[in-house]
Amino acid sequence: MKRTLLLLATLLLILPAAFAQQYDVLDQVKADWRKAAGMEGPHRFDAPAPTPAPKGYTPFYISHYGRHGSRYAWNSxxxxxxxxxxxxxxxxxxxxxxxxxxxxxxxxxxxxxxxxxxDLVPLGWEQHKRIAAWVYDTFPKVFKGSRHVDAIVSTSARSIVSMNSFCLSLKEKNPKLSFYESSTHTGLSVVTPTSAPAPIRKKYKEDDISRxxxxxxxxxxxxxxxxxxxxxxxxxxxxxxxxxxxxxxxxxxxxxxxxxxxxxxxxxxxxxxxxxxxxxxxxxxxxxSWHIDLSARYQNIPLLQDIIDKAETAFNDPKRAADLRFGHDYVFEAFMCLINANGCGTVPEKASEVKYWFQSYNVPMAATVLFVFYRNKKGDILFKLMLNEAEATLPQLQPVTGPYYRWSDFTDWAARMMAQHPLLL
Incomplete structure (x- = not known):
């Protein structure tokens, strides 16, 4: 019975995601050195314009995770x-x-x-400044008036400076915005869960990857x-x-x-x-990178839980505009696989097929994921996922229209996934 349920769960993950496969990946890599560079490449700023929101829905809150901007090599x-x-x-x-x-x-x-x-390089500062300006200009209603933004960041200097660039850019757009920025070792349990101090680090059940x-x-x-x-x-x-x-x-x-x-x-x-x-x-x-994510993805459940918890709080807080989080590539890539963004969490039968589902160039310097929330007059809440300023899919969910999903469907899916990967330590 358990084996049957596991097979069904796998099919539910894989089959709806079929359209997310990219068979021309190597052609893209050969044509663009920024993609060939994988996670070492700079932010590309090549996303198409976003689609209009469904009629009657207005954006009101954004939840974010961003990788630090361009840097020198991390390893001496x-x-x-x-x-x-x-x-x-x-x-x-x-x-x-x-x-x-x-x-x-x-x-x-x-x-x-x-x-x-x-260390962060000047391009890294400019990337986050530009991304923040894009977020503000694309969703001005979220940041209108005297609203508040919380930002939490890892303890690395390159991430802290990236956060400062992002927040200052928003502040330049609207001086009425207020901010609270935090960088603590306890905060690592959210922004870099696998690097949190041992006493607060959590361990979750992983899938069997022996094959x-x-x-x-x-x-x-x-x-x-x-x-x-x-x-x-x-x-x-x-x-x-x-x-x-x-x-x-x-x-x-x-x-x-x-x-x-x-x-x-x-x-x-x-x-x-x-x-x-x-x-x-x-x-x-x-x-x-993908192989590491097979195990690491479930260890980033605390980040997902933080996004859910803070969103639920923000729904009842008219002052809250956004929650920002800044960290690193190994968190970003594993989290994208955890939530199966664009089907990248798929586990294909052959190692040679991994590139069709997971592409490291989607985690460039200053990689950014946004949960953009919309509400209508009845209080119904939708959201869309944006990966590096481009609208992304969640193949395990049925969209309401285009890239827009019901928040309740996402939290229901998350609850089922977490139940299958419980806390061990």
């Missing part, structure tokens, strides 16, 4: 390991002509980014190590002698090439990979 190894490997290979005559060009450009480039590892191909096996089967590294080194196995071997070097190489245009305009490293190789690495790292 992106700079220090690449420097170490390239410098050693250069001294030993182990670099190709392209590798020598890479080495020369990198030596001039890396000291400043290394010092600023993880899913491991990341290591997928990489060995899929990544063209020799082809990629052979462009840089005379011996493609050269990075094997350094920390983490070839896999770690490619990790840092992808992070570098995908992210450096967040803070550097010169095309210093654009020729290191061919478009096909870049797409190859994108798919590998896309699978890695």
């Amino acid at each position: 190894k992106t700079y220090s390991l690449i420097h170490e490997v390239l410098a050693a290979a250069h001294d030993e005559g182990g670099l190709t002509e392209l590798g020598e060009e890479f080495y020369t450009n990198f030596e001039d480039f890396y000291p400043t980014p290394l010092i600023n590892t993880g 899913i191909e491991s990341v290591a096996h997928f990489n060995e089967r899929f990544i063209d190590y020799d082809g990629i590294l052979g462009r840089i080194f005379t011996d493609s196995k050269y990075p094997s002698k350094f920390e983490g071997g070839r896999t770690n070097f490619l990790d840092q190489l992808y992070s570098l090439i995908g992210g450096y245009h967040n803070y550097e305009e010169r095309p210093l490293f654009d020729s290191i990979l061919t478009p096909d190789q870049y797409a190859n690495l994108w798919e590998a790292f896309n699978y890695y």
Whole structure:
């Protein structure tokens, strides 16, 4: 009986989401380096105009989660390991002509980014300023008059500065708005649940993922190590002698090439990979992100519960305009899978099909999700989900019209999902 119920639940998740598949994903990745960069890429600001609200419904409240804006690489190894490997290979005559060009450009480039590892860059500030202005201009009725906005953020500097940019942008639009901003370690239980302090960290039941191909096996089967590294080194196995071997070097190489245009305009490293190789690495790292989310998604139930609880409170608070939350990519991507935005929570039969459902480029720098709430004169409440300023679908729900859903349908679904993944610790 339990097996039958699990099968039915899986079908309910997968079948309605079929239209969310994107079979031209690799073509998109090859055509746009920002997408090939995955989660290291900048916010694209390419969303179509939103659809009008159903007749008689007016927006009145917004619930938000945003990733920090563009930054330097989060891991110092992106700079220090690449420097170490390239410098050693250069001294030993182990670099190709392209590798020598890479080495020369990198030596001039890396000291400043290394010092600023993880810090927000000017583009990151501008992204949140622009997103906030778009939110205000698109939903001016939500922020009209002397209304209030609450903002909670992780304890990382790049997230705090991102929050400040967003809130200041709203304040510039309407000086009458009031704000309360909070950054505490207890608040991490909401904005980064898996990174909350141990005494308040919660653990929820996960799905059995034993049948899913491991990341290591997928990489060995899929990544063209020799082809990629052979462009840089005379011996493609050269990075094997350094920390983490070839896999770690490619990790840092992808992070570098995908992210450096967040803070550097010169095309210093654009020729290191061919478009096909870049797409190859994108798919590998896309699978890695999705695989992590298989377990992490349910650990973000506290974020979902916070969104529900604060929305229910705001429905009866005429002063509350918005609840803002600022954090990180690993929360954002797992949360999108948790609520199955655009069907990205689907678990396909084959690892090679993951890219058709989940695309890491939907979690760029300053990635933003909005729950926009609407109410009519009778008090009926609808909402729509917006992912990076574009209207998104929730395939497990039946829309009222277009991208608009009944809030009660969503909370009913959430209650059923939470009952299947109860709190363990």
